[in-house]
Amino acid sequence: MSRTISRMLGLVLLSSLAISCSKEAIEPAGPGVGSQVADSTSATRDNNLALGNPSGAKTDTKFYWNYLVTKSQYSLSYHRDRGTPNWVSWHLSSAWLGSTPRQDNFGPDNSLPSGWYRVSSSSYSGSGFDRGHNCPSADRTGSKADNSATFLMDNMMPQAPNNNQRTWAGLENYCRTLVNAGNELYIIAGSYGKGGTGSAGYKTTLDQGRVTVPARCWKVVVVLPVGSNDAARVTSSTRVIAIDTPNDNGISTTWGSYRTSVDAIEKATGYDLLSAVSASVQATIEARVDNGPTS
Numbered sequence: 001m002s003r004t005i006s007r008m009l010g011l012v013l014l015s016s017l018a019i020s021c022s023k024e025a026i027e028p029a030g031p032g033v034g035s036q037v038a039d040s041t042s043a044t045r046d047n048n049l050a051l052g053n054p055s056g057a058k059t060d061t062k063f064y065w066n067y068l069v070t071k072s073q074y075s076l077s078y079h080r081d082r083g084t085p086n087w088v089s090w091h092l093s094s095a096w097l098g099s100t101p102r103q104d105n106f107g108p109d110n111s112l113p114s115g116w117y118r119v120s121s122s123s124y125s126g127s128g129f130d131r132g133h134n135c136p137s138a139d140r141t142g143s144k145a146d147n148s149a150t151f152l153m154d155n156m157m158p159q160a161p162n163n164n165q166r167t168w169a170g171l172e173n174y175c176r177t178l179v180n181a182g183n184e185l186y187i188i189a190g191s192y193g194k195g196g197t198g199s200a201g202y203k204t205t206l207d208q209g210r211v212t213v214p215a216r217c218w219k220v221v222v223v224l225p226v227g228s229n230d231a232a233r234v235t236s237s238t239r240v241i242a243i244d245t246p247n248d249n250g251i252s253t254t255w256g257s258y259r260t261s262v263d264a265i266e267k268a269t270g271y272d273l274l275s276a277v278s279a280s281v282q283a284t285i286e287a288r289v290d291n292g293p294t295s
Contacts, residue, residue: 044093051222052274054188069111076089086190087188087189088155090186092186093183098141103148104151119156123210131159160249163251168217187221188220215247234281234285236281238285243260255294261289263287
């Protein structure tokens, strides 16, 4: 009798183990490394120069008019004798955005080559021009270090207050609404020419001639859905916003009225924008003037 009971208990135990193993075999995989890798829709921080180096800038002091400065937050071409960037290029996705407040710690970039004049926070004082960000503070709110980097003076251009605080700010805010809608952006901004009109009138230079006041301020925005391999995903239907504004305090507050083509900005500056995108796609998107929504 005891042998029979022992055999029956053994059979029950074997059956329960088989059921347990069967359940383990069909258990759906929980969140882990595999599921994270498969998720291609997660926003990431990507290469700020993924769409190209517009002027072929180099980190070589011989190229003082086209000196490449590379930071994790943005890349730029700096002109030593103008005291401003020729252009600044940055990537914008939700991965760059957080809750860090504006630091307002304007200051010189001490990483510039030894012996070069460093534009300071007071270089624009009393000029009637704002210290106008190229890469905006509000595009880099993931950490204090990220936000502080936007206040380095080699990210600034002398900008008419109404241009900086109204027209330019309007496009910056619109760009972040595009990110909130599930997009990632590549943005290149810069300036060219000499002489602008701020709140204290027309000027060509500031800081005893060390900082050139530009005549025009421009920006190019490439809009993509969140993904990877970004340069290859730019197609002839990709939305590209380009504006070219006068550096004048009498400017319209509506940024959409200053839309132009990338080709026109290239002609004015001599740059090769979006050079990492295929030539056939560039030919289409750079000739087109955006007519999409502005808010």
